[in-house]
Amino acid sequence: MKKIELKLRPEEAYDEEVFHQLAQKKVGKGAAYRIVKRSVDARQSQVWVRVQLERFPNEAAKTPLISYKKYYPNVASQKQVIIVGAGPAGLFAALRLIEHNIKPIVIERGKDVKARRRDLAAINKEHVVNPDSNYCFGEGGAGTYSDGKLYTRSKKRGDVQRILEIFVAHGAREEILYDAHPHIGTNKLPKIVTELRESILASGGEVHFDSKVTDFIIENGALTGVKVNDDSAIKGDAVILATGHSARDIFELLDATGITIEEKPFALGVRIEHPQNLIDRIQYHCETDRGPYLPASSYALVNQVETNNGKNRGVFSFCMCPGGFIVPAATAPGELVVNGMSPSRRDSKYANSGMVVSVELDDLQAYKQYGRLAGLQFQKEVEQKACHITGGGQTAPAQRMVDFVEGKVSTALNDTSYQPGLMSMDMTQVLPEFIAKSLRKSFKAFGKKMKGYYTNEAQIIGVESRTSSPVRIPRNKESLEHVSLSRLYPCGEGAGYAGGIVSAAMDGERCAEAVLMKYLNKQIL
Incomplete structure (x- = not known):
């Protein structure tokens, strides 16, 4: 068995027939192979797909990709x-x-x-x-x-x-x-x-x-x-x-x-939705679209914001869904929670991600009377406020990204994947002050890391509050x-x-x- 690395263009890596021809040529006539690793490398203007193969002297020597055997005994009468x-x-x-x-x-x-x-x-x-x-x-x-x-x-x-x-x-x-x-x-x-x-x-x-x-x-x-x-x-x-x-x-x-x-730190913020084509153009360095071979691109962003007491607070993307949809994830009437999902093809025209701010135990002093459930109560109040302010249903409050940072209520919102609908609003009426302040600073910082990310083509939708257990x-x-x-x-x-x-x-x-x-x-x- 021998490991072989291939560096391929997307049309070579994702066209099965072309890939097989190139892989077979690389391992040699009469030899067999299997894929053990595949990743997209978009660090340069030319996007590459890196594939790692295991080479075997012949088909009979090739070990199966999966070793797990789906066999379970009958346990009906057991402990x-x-x-x-x-x-x-x-x-x-x-x-x-x-x-x-x-x-x-x-x-x-x-x-x-x-x-x-x-x-x-x-x-x-x-x-x-x-x-x-x-x-x-x-x-x-x-x-x-x-x-x-x-x-x-x-x-x-x-x-x-x-x-x-x-x-x-x-x-x-x-x-x-x-x-x-x-x-x-x-x-x-x-x-x-x-x-x-x-x-x-x-x-x-x-x-x-x-x-x-x-x-x-x-x-x-x-x-x-x-x-x-x-x-x-x-x-x-x-x-x-x-x-x-x-x-x-x-x-x-x-x-x-x-x-x-025990109470524990968690995170709370918004879902942010961009056109998928915009994220593709940023990540894949392409002028129009990513083409038929590359998968919908994703991103991961993190920023540290200095707080009033001199500490740093984390702001980060969470559960990024390329080619996906935003969905209502409340678990009780009177709450408004949003989350993201994607189909297997990731073929929606929208890209969405949670963009959340860390909530530390020091932030929950006003909820001390709730004891170990202080974070849960904080979470619940933000969700209930978001629901109440938009009429009590699942219509979500939203604001274009630049408008949010500049303190302007959006006169119109972008098209969205969120089926229950959006309502234009000043999101500072929904988000706790330290959450809104941290997001505003971070959106500008993210725009410097990803040129084109900070734009009114994107909009924030609230609230993303179930990142982890409080x-x-x-x-x-x-x-x-x-x-x-x-x-x-x-x-x-x-x-x-x-x-x-x-x-x-x-x-x-x-x-x-x-x-x-x-x-x-x-x-x-």
Whole structure:
């Protein structure tokens, strides 16, 4: 086996027939190859695609791209572990338990992906928010109806390759195994999530929808089960709590029950929407458009703004969605939250990204009476204000970027991908002062880093407030068990230990393994 690097023009890299001819020529007649890495290099005026191949002496010697085997034993009659939440953390925890002959019982407050679509349509068209079925709650979690980004920097927390291979085994494209910034796409994710659920059910695991945890069953200092829908009780050897960053009622239940939680920093700001063609022209150095071969371009921006006390505050892009759409992501009536998503082709004419400002614990002094839920209350008030100021529905407040910086209300707004519609407004009426001030300074700075980015062709849309959980559910570093309640395993984004699909999935697996080793006498291979 030998590794070979190719530096190709986009039309050579993304035309399958041309690429195969060039790759075969490079590895030599009679040899075989497979792609192990592919990335776009746009640092110079000529955009290149860099491809890394593994060369094999012949086809028979070529190892498969995916080594994961989709085999699960029947666990219907085995010991059981409760998993609260059917997002990536919960689903991957369930599969890991099954691999070690333990039965998972997955409890999800929302609906399955198919039934969930009707509630998403109601938010977009009728401005009706179902508090248990929306863009955040339901099978697959918030990631199901998102861009499906699979890139993560959390590579020390688990086996990223294994997570990607499990996705491929359940229907994802093999390209995610070698693209530098892999994504699945909101149009593809529902089918893959369904396949993950089918694997759980086919092995004798359970998945319960429309099942909201309303209380915890605590016996002798240990969490032995949960109450669902104020009625039925479900018991297990442990509880993996993987409810996501927007399950505010769970945070409130933990606090009211006296189970230790902590406030933590998070971020809040806006979604910013540009024409995708404008971002392409900036990033790919092209005069008209990117052409038929290059993917829609993205960006990542960060700035440090000095505060009044001499400290620095971070302002950064978040969840950038090239060729995507902005969607309403509120989880209760009377709130207004926006998020972004992209289809697999990323072929919308819009590019959007969260542009958010770090919120530190020092910023929450006015919310001290809410204790560990101070950040949650701050978040909630901003969302409620945004909703109230635009009439109580899901119409979002918006302002063109330069107008916002210069303090002018936009006389007209640009076309948008946001289906419920926009209302022109002075965004300083919506955003806390320190958020607005930090954004204004940073937009100018970003315009210097990306020539053409700072423009009234872009508009800011509010509010982007669910970047991460404002609460952490503390756990022991080694055992991953809650610091004061045994058999409780806080997991994923909602507990403050992940930040995306892959990191949440890895954390789900780690929590499952921790349960297996401590309470079920299993050895993890």
